[in-house]
Amino acid sequence: MNDIDRSPARTSAGIAIIAGGFAIAVVSSPATTVVGGVGVLFLLLGVVRGWRRAVTIGAFVLFLGVVYAGLQNAAAEELLLATAGTVIAWDVGEQSINVGQQLGRSARTARAELVHAASSTIIGVVTIGLGFVVYTLATGGQPVTALVILLAAVIALVAAVRD
Amino acid sequence: MTVRQTHRWYGVAAVAFFAAAGGILSSRPALLLVGVVGVGYAAYARLTTAPEVSLTLDRTVSDQEPPPGSEVEVTVELTNTGDPVFDLRVVDGVPPGLEVTEGSPRLGTALRPDKTATFSYTVEAQRGQHEFGAATILARDASGAEERELEQATETTLTCIPSLPPAGPSIPLRPQTAQYTGPVPTTSGGAGVEFYATREYRPGDAMTRVDWSRLARTGELSTVEFREERMATVVLVLDARQSAYRSDSEGTPALEHAIDAARSLTTSLLGDGHQVGIAAFGAEPCWLAPTTGEDQRAAIRRLLAIHPGVEPTPPQSQIVVSRRVRQLRRQLPANAQVILLTPLIDDYIATIAGRLDAYGHAATVLTPDITGGETPGQRLARTERGLRIERLRGNQIPVIDWTPTDPLEQALGILRERQP
Numbered sequence: 001m002n003d004i005d006r007s008p009a010r011t012s013a014g015i016a017i018i019a020g021g022f023a024i025a026v027v028s029s030p031a032t033t034v035v036g037g038v039g040v041l042f043l044l045l046g047v048v049r050g051w052r053r054a055v056t057i058g059a060f061v062l063f064l065g066v067v068y069a070g071l072q073n074a075a076a077e078e079l080l081l082a083t084a085g086t087v088i089a090w091d092v093g094e095q096s097i098n099v100g101q102q103l104g105r106s107a108r109t110a111r112a113e114l115v116h117a118a119s120s121t122i123i124g125v126v127t128i129g130l131g132f133v134v135y136t137l138a139t140g141g142q143p144v145t146a147l148v149i150l151l152a153a154v155i156a157l158v159a160a161v162r163d
Numbered sequence: 164m165t166v167r168q169t170h171r172w173y174g175v176a177a178v179a180f181f182a183a184a185g186g187i188l189s190s191r192p193a194l195l196l197v198g199v200v201g202v203g204y205a206a207y208a209r210l211t212t213a214p215e216v217s218l219t220l221d222r223t224v225s226d227q228e229p230p231p232g233s234e235v236e237v238t239v240e241l242t243n244t245g246d247p248v249f250d251l252r253v254v255d256g257v258p259p260g261l262e263v264t265e266g267s268p269r270l271g272t273a274l275r276p277d278k279t280a281t282f283s284y285t286v287e288a289q290r291g292q293h294e295f296g297a298a299t300i301l302a303r304d305a306s307g308a309e310e311r312e313l314e315q316a317t318e319t320t321l322t323c324i325p326s327l328p329p330a331g332p333s334i335p336l337r338p339q340t341a342q343y344t345g346p347v348p349t350t351s352g353g354a355g356v357e358f359y360a361t362r363e364y365r366p367g368d369a370m371t372r373v374d375w376s377r378l379a380r381t382g383e384l385s386t387v388e389f390r391e392e393r394m395a396t397v398v399l400v401l402d403a404r405q406s407a408y409r410s411d412s413e414g415t416p417a418l419e420h421a422i423d424a425a426r427s428l429t430t431s432l433l434g435d436g437h438q439v440g441i442a443a444f445g446a447e448p449c450w451l452a453p454t455t456g457e458d459q460r461a462a463i464r465r466l467l468a469i470h471p472g473v474e475p476t477p478p479q480s481q482i483v484v485s486r487r488v489r490q491l492r493r494q495l496p497a498n499a500q501v502i503l504l505t506p507l508i509d510d511y512i513a514t515i516a517g518r519l520d521a522y523g524h525a526a527t528v529l530t531p532d533i534t535g536g537e538t539p540g541q542r543l544a545r546t547e548r549g550l551r552i553e554r555l556r557g558n559q560i561p562v563i564d565w566t567p568t569d570p571l572e573q574a575l576g577i578l579r580e581r582q583p
Binding site for chain 1: 169171174175178179182183185186187189191192193194195196197198199200201202203204205206207209210249250251252254266267269270271272273282301305306307
């Protein structure tokens with residue numbers, strides 16, 4: 001009775017699985033569905049048993065599925081949505097474990113979890129929006145080099161803005 | 164207050180960049196966008212920082228002086244007096260001596276400025292003075308990349324003083340020679356109620372004590388002596404070393420059983436008119452000089468509940484028992500007898516009982532049996548304890564071997580039968 005149940009928080013665990021499923025669903029490549037499915041199974045194992053490594057492996061395998069779809073010339077919007085879904089699945093899955101470890105399952109944590117998941121989702125939507133705008137503007141015949149330099153510029157900017 | 168990086172986003176950005184590199188090498192602009200998403204999240208993690216936390220903490224308990232075993236509801240209110248906090252985790256400082264029986268002393272929430280988050284949990288009251296510790300607050304930024312930890316204190320104390328039982332079983336005391344009249348039989352004749360012996364009349368003997376019927380029968384003048392009964396001075400000595408906090412199979416520490424027994428004995432001994440005092444070999448020196456009366460009863464009740472020398476949680480530091488014993492010897496009145504309450508799980512405490520007895524403080528040992536019989540180790544401990552009891556009895560020290568699931572009365576009855 002003294003021991004605190006430190007298994008992962010349920011709300012986040014559920015959201016992580018949904019996000020993983022979403023990442024598979026938006027890509028039309030069957031290979032991605034298979035590889036991504038394996039990833040989601042690992043993710044599920046991770047958020048049920050509280051294994052951080054399984055969550056990371058699951059998200060990585062899911063991501064490999066998305067990259068494969070990218071190499072097979074999948075549409076840009078599919079890739080953007082699937083990547084964001086994968087990142088959210090990992091982020092919220094890890095959150096479910098760290099909330100479980102710090103607060104335990106019997107504590108009320110849904111509010112913190114929902115706010116975290118919501119802000120991750122908002123960032124995903126904003127990034128996808130920006131990425132898509134850049135993509136449509138830049139791929140009007142411009143070479144990939146232009147996009148690469150643009151990406152490098154953004155990274156430099158992020159690195160420069162220190163808190 | 165500490166701020167630390169959780170590093171949880173490092174992998175995400177790295178993996179995204181590898182994908183972007185793959186996009187560049189294979190000339191797939193769409194795949195490059197994967198890198199854009201990665202950069203987006205990396206920027207998010209980098210640009211958000213753990214908020215400056217400014218909170219007020221308010222803790223209320225449903226009963227500040229609850230009876231033992233009762234459920235006390237603890238309500239914690241947190242009000243944000245500063246910036247919004249997206250991920251606020253609170254772990255309340257539940258005193259180590261209390262057990263949470265319902266709910267959780269932890270909360271995860273998001274808190275806007277001037278809003279209040281409330282959570283409550285139930286603890287089971289146990290004897291002692293329980294001070295709540297500071298609540299630990301963990302505030303993360305929205306991305307979870309940075310975490311700020313601080314403590315927020317507010318004073319809350321729960322004092323639980325169990326009452327003494329209205330009646331207790333009486334313990335057979337050791338013969339005693341003291342100056343006050345009381346109920347302990349002595350081995351010397353004198354004033355009393357029970358017939359002890361007759362002796363030759365000596366001038367000055369009271370007229371009421373002359374054996375008149377014998378004078379009528381034989382013509383000899385003799386005096387009746389009654390058994391002298393005297394008030395005893397008893398000090399209950401509690402073994403409160405770390406080892407006395409070992410629990411029985413039901414999880415109750417031996418010390419709690421010993422204190423239960425001490426409560427019952429206090430009631431019966433004071434009720435019979437004896438002088439009762441308390442001492443303990445524990446974290447803090449603990450001594451209450453023996454005396455009688457209602458005030459002493461109240462003082463013992465309080466001491467057994469909240470004295471730091473008999474805390475409900477095991478002492479952190481090593482106790483130098485020999486120093487406690489020396490102190491006790493200085494404090495004990497010359498005529499005092501001791502009742503040592505100990506689980507008797509090491510040889511040393513048995514030696515102390517023998518030593519006190521040898522110093523002239525007639526000793527009795529009351530030992531709650533907390534040993535189990537399941538593992539070979541437990542059986543060994545049980546056998547060793549049995550040998551210690553035999554050794555003490557061999558040294559003419561009465562030992563009351565009490566199984567706490569049985570009433571104390573029963574164990575005391577066995578001792579009474581043993582004594583002629």
